[in-house]
Amino acid sequence: MQNSEALALSAALLAAAGELARRIDDGVAARGFEGRPSYGFAFTRLARGGATVTELGVHLGVTKQAASQLVDELVRKGYVERLPHPGDARARLIVLTERGRECTRAAEEAAAEAVRAWGEVLGEDQLDSLRDQLARIAPSGPIRPVW
Amino acid sequence: MQNSEALALSAALLAAAGELARRIDDGVAARGFEGRPSYGFAFTRLARGGATVTELGVHLGVTKQAASQLVDELVRKGYVERLPHPGDARARLIVLTERGRECTRAAEEAAAEAVRAWGEVLGEDQLDSLRDQLARIAPSGPIRPVW
């Protein structure tokens, strides 16, 4: 593969990612929830028994201060709440509220809708192979904004 | 595919995109050029005979004011220059300088390096299929930041 092709491949990947983020965001909004794309990534971390602000920051690849601001926003919108942390009086456990879980489901539906559109273009088997390939190259580390 | 799988697929795609952007940015920096990830997308548009500020804004999915600020930055760093537009005295033609073309090549090399790492994980044939699949689902419209 030539270098220029690699850049074209990269551009295609970034363009697809941007488009996907936009579609999910729109889909969530269309279901009556207001939010930013980073909500979804926060929710996936919180879904399993909650997390502290610091853990959330690590997951999202931002400082704990930025994570704290995000949590402020999520609390204000009623998606999460800060509970005292069992076993560490310094920390707080951030957990999803019922509305937060509803918003998570809305994000899942919106994502499924977007992915289904790809399925129509690619066919089911190629979609499966795309999923497998992405799973193998996706980093395990924090999720970071693209630019 | 279940909804939760679709969200996981989406997360994988966004994570891969973020990681890729970071690697290209690092690779470009390691070759002695300072920049932001959006430079690469601007360069691919400018590479073919230049563009006006407004056209660049459309390509990047931002306002013409934001595009103008980006061009200011690129001029300051010596990557592009503003020439009078032949045939429209209102407009300026933004073109790459020699250093801008060098930076473009550096971005291509960095992208190739990152993609090569994927090739080692996936194998060449699967990498080709990934490229084809992405080409088919990538939107034709402007490239947008992921979040």
Next chain:
DNA sequence: CCTCTATGGTCAAGCTGCTTGACTATGTTG
């Protein structure tokens, strides 16, 4: 040919989401 509207570009102000730095409260270790 001349007005009227559309378009390319810039300037200025403001906003959002992040950063760094400083600080308090609590936990942990020797």
Next chain:
DNA sequence: CAACATAGTCAAGCAGCTTGACCATAGAGG
């Protein structure tokens, strides 16, 4: 219990974008 580490917040600052206002030139219709 002294000393250091860690969870969280507050505050200030910054980068990159937006909206709004404006000027210069282009293009269309009388």
